[in-house]
Amino acid sequence: MASSPLHPSFADSACRHLAYSRKQKSLGLLCSNFVALYNRDDVDAIGLDDAARRLGVERRRIYDIVNVLESVGVLVRKGKNQYSWIGFSGIPKALQDLKDSASQESLGQDVQDPPTKALEEEEDESINQGTDFEGEKGTSGLDSATVNSAAGSGAKPALEQRREKSLGLLTQNFVKLFITTDADTISLDEAAKILLGDAHDAVNMRTKVRRLYDIANVLSSMNLIEKTHHADTRKPAFRWLGLEGRQNPETGAPVPITTFAKQPRKRSFGTELTNVESKRPNFNLLSDESKGRAAVLAADLVECNRMAQQLIQGPKGGFVFGPFQPVAVKREYVAVQKGVEREKVSDWERMAAAFRPQYHNQALSDLFTHFVEAWNSWRHSTSFL
């Protein structure tokens, strides 16, 4: 590998990942790989065990992902250990439902205290459907169960208190913050304060912010939000991108997330490969042989993950579709890109001809070979557009 003309980022990542890197284990990257794995025509049911095994992570992490994705309508829980894939097409309805419920909550804000039990049941159901829950009113039409969750919740039953703090509900209220206010950017501190209502003591704030980081990372990987800074304070904050997604950074062409369709029945690149080493390695405890294996595997995974991420988000954050781009996007995007892309094709071809990473894992080698074949097939098909 050392003598081959490596892509700079690959050489860089391979060198850096002789040690543990938490970036390769982020929820956002895991979410990207999760989407790459299941956003296909032939996917309907998703088993949590299957997802955990194929992505090489513990079940616990899959729960985090699916709870957030369910809140924005991308999938829906069918039963124990089982989810149904809805896809990106489920997002618009989920967002509309959130908007509707927020405005309803605002309208009824001063009327009366709702019957808690009934609301709870309704909320449970809505959580299971990923959208459209109703609740007591709070700031900005937020569900006050979450807003008040840190207040101790008085004599509420344990189960209810637990649900009030769920990642799913927090996700929905976080999203509502964006879609019901005019704020251009919201920092996680601000969000936590709002969502905590009057109960933002230091400990609750810290916990809530931690969860918001988890949520923000997943939503960022879906391009529903993007990380940015407050214009004046330069403090880290998030901006809502929503259904418009981002504009392509080079052409300015909008690439709405709503145009995502399920992937064709092809094996997706960037799947079955996240985070094979599930633990922070304690290198003091590893044998030399294990250290070598871990380093080799990490380097392979780094590159695969990077490319998988690019398939979804693109190197600069904009969408850059490869051979698996959704059909709906294909025509408009390729048409806009055509002129620019033509100029770059020869560069890509040169790079493709020269770039042959030597994966030590046979499955990854197979995957790369598949990717190259798919790329060639895609190039061939787009030459007729």
Place this chain on the structure above:
DNA sequence: ATCTCCCGCCAGCCT
């Protein structure tokens, strides 16, 4: 030093 957020313990629910 502060921000970020992975990780896995373990309580509580479900089957």
Place this chain on the structure above:
DNA sequence: AGGCTGGCGGGAGAT
């Protein structure tokens, strides 16, 4: 009883 679910916060990597 055993498995599933997911809240929670310690603590370590990143900046």
